[in-house]
Amino acid sequence: MEVSNELFQEIIEGNTKLLVxxxxxxxxxxxxxxxxxxxxxxxxxxxxIIAYAAFLKKFEGPKIFLEALTGVGAxxxxxxxxxxxxxxxINDLNPTALKIAKESAILNNLKNIEFSEKxxxxxxxxxSRKGNRGSLVDxxxxxxxAAFFDCGIRATMHGGILSxxxxxxxxxxxxxxxACKRKYGGIPVRVEYGNEMAIRLVLGSLRSxxxxxxxKIIPMFVESEMHYYRTYVKILNQIDQxxxxxxxxxxKNCGHRKISLxxxxxxxxxxxxxxxxxxxxxxxIFDKEYVKNMIDEIANLEIKKSCEKTLYKCLDxxxxxxxxFTLDEIAKKIKSSPPKLEKIILNLKKxxxxxxxxxxxxxxxxxxxxxxxxxxxF
Numbered sequence: 001m002e003v004s005n006e007l008f009q010e011i012i013e014g015n016t017k018l019l020v021x022x023x024x025x026x027x028x029x030x031x032x033x034x035x036x037x038x039x040x041x042x043x044x045x046x047x048x049i050i051a052y053a054a055f056l057k058k059f060e061g062p063k064i065f066l067e068a069l070t071g072v073g074a075x076x077x078x079x080x081x082x083x084x085x086x087x088x089x090i091n092d093l094n095p096t097a098l099k100i101a102k103e104s105a106i107l108n109n110l111k112n113i114e115f116s117e118k119x120x121x122x123x124x125x126x127x128s129r130k131g132n133r134g135s136l137v138d139x140x141x142x143x144x145x146a147a148f149f150d151c152g153i154r155a156t157m158h159g160g161i162l163s164x165x166x167x168x169x170x171x172x173x174x175x176x177x178x179a180c181k182r183k184y185g186g187i188p189v190r191v192e193y194g195n196e197m198a199i200r201l202v203l204g205s206l207r208s209x210x211x212x213x214x215x216k217i218i219p220m221f222v223e224s225e226m227h228y229y230r231t232y233v234k235i236l237n238q239i240d241q242x243x244x245x246x247x248x249x250x251x252k253n254c255g256h257r258k259i260s261l262x263x264x265x266x267x268x269x270x271x272x273x274x275x276x277x278x279x280x281x282x283x284x285i286f287d288k289e290y291v292k293n294m295i296d297e298i299a300n301l302e303i304k305k306s307c308e309k310t311l312y313k314c315l316d317x318x319x320x321x322x323x324x325f326t327l328d329e330i331a332k333k334i335k336s337s338p339p340k341l342e343k344i345i346l347n348l349k350k351x352x353x354x355x356x357x358x359x360x361x362x363x364x365x366x367x368x369x370x371x372x373x374x375x376x377x378f
Contacts, residue, residue, distance in 0.1 A: 035097035066134035073101030128154035172198035203281035244283035
């Protein structure tokens with residue numbers, strides 16, 4: 001298929017020239033044919049570039065980037081053009097998408113990039129032997145990434161980063177509990193902090209696959225947007241002996257919530273029956289040092305300004321308790337209008353509690369205070 005001016009248009013993202021289907025820029029839902037490109041995922045790609053730049057700065061092994069589902073190559077081409085990477089291999093089963101990616105590589109005069117036309121797991125399995133693995137492995141499918149966890153982990157070298165995106169938000173947010181249990185091995189509950197629960201379900205599933213393979217995952221950074229959840233985990237060739245998988249115990253009556261290694265059927269505060277989500281990841285979801293390194297890299301990159309604001313929130317919440325609250329849910333409970341977020345955080349701290357904003361929700365806050373203590377402070 002010819003890459004014609006009627007069907008494709010040149011845009012600039014970061015400082016990389018990209019050929020993209022014209023319809024993807026004009027239609028509400030980007031079409032899959034002739035090739036898929038989502039302009040709304042620009043922030044997602046910006047965060048990838050920042051995360052990968054921060055990783056590469058500190059990583060001493062071979063710098064190899066593998067992308068299993070590249071589409072028109074936007075993320076891989078930007079990595080090749082904007083980061084210092086020795087070798088980049090981008091893969092897609094759609095020959096039209098790869099042709100467009102090759103044309104974009106010529107536009108940017110890229111020499112460190114190779115192209116592969118295979119099913120994603122076949123591609124990743126080809127890179128699962130020692131000496132052939134990627135230090136950065138990126139998997140961005142339609143829907144659930146769960147089918148690629150096994151081959152993705154195998155294709156990531158010791159100390160490397162595996163990044164996966166999930167767009168099956170309804171499944172992860174509790175609309176289809178059976179489907180979530182089948183795909184991720186855990187059950188969600190419909191709650192105000194559903195995006196954090198969803199990311200913990202993804203990490204819990206990744207952790208169980210990694211444990212089966214005898215490797216350990218360490219979450220470095222996670223990102224939640226309207227149409228996707230993305231996780232960045234470090235892969236280490238060692239057995240994980242930490243207790244980092246458990247449950248979220250949520251009381252729909254009083255709003256109390258906690259993470260726990262065991263299921264608890266009765267609410268500690270109001271003694272009524274609880275809802276239980278999991279098994280899922282209950283450990284940290286941000287690595288504070290890594291987030292600091294990401295912030296340091298911003299000055300060297302062409303990315304959207306909103307990324308920096310989000311990263312400062314991630315830094316604030318990196319060592320805070322799991323599961324956030326929102327101003328609206330507390331205000332609704334006490335039938336009043338919500339106060340300013342800064343004021344609540346300040347008052348929680350004045351009362352001897354820890355508290356911070358969260359990147360997951362503009363009116364969200366983290367604290368070690370329980371719901372009754374929060375209501376008193378409100």
